[in-house]
Amino acid sequence: GNSVTQMEGPVTLSEEAFLTINCTYTATGYPSLFWYVQYPGEGLQLLLKATKADDKGSNKGFEATYRKETTSFHLEKGSVQVSDSAVYFCALNAGNNRKLIWGLGTSLAVNP
């Protein structure tokens, strides 16, 4: 079946450090891929997405590239800020169903 695997957290970085959160997936066909973010005390919100191979999603300085050959969608940011502290979720949608399959989430803490 379809599944998403994320690197386990928590991840702790200093401000301005480079961030990578790994996400790999298993899916039939050509899924759409998503990164959602949950800031403390808030609901999840869409950060970026990619719908086909080699697409790059980007938003708020974050980027992720849909790599079909490695079935990956790693999240990266060149210089993190304290305000990026949150839980990040990778997700996919595959087939004709209307639901997302989620990774377990990766907690990020950025220290000043």
Added chain:
Amino acid sequence: KAGVTQTPRYLIKTRGQQVTLSCSPISGHRSVSWYQQTPGQGLQFLFEYFSETQRNKGNFPGRFSGRQFSNSRSEMNVSTLELGDSALYLCASSPGTSGYTGELFFGEGSRLTVL
């Protein structure tokens, strides 16, 4: 524009009881989805409602049910509560009127503790 509102935010029940959770979607959104979030399983899809009809359903037992009203507000009910039902229940809304985009707008969730 007001976001997705879920009530109650926190509740404690005992085994065997039932619970009803409420979700008010963003104005104009007609699709409401429900997810269960637990540390070990992550987010698991429960069901989706659109225009008062269940459009999609996850792999949960029949104790979990939902409905949607004509104003798009949705409720979910869990009967005969079990300890394993302790979780954060998330509601998400979307316009729902075109092809599935995967862009969902989430509420802050209702945290259920079953004792």
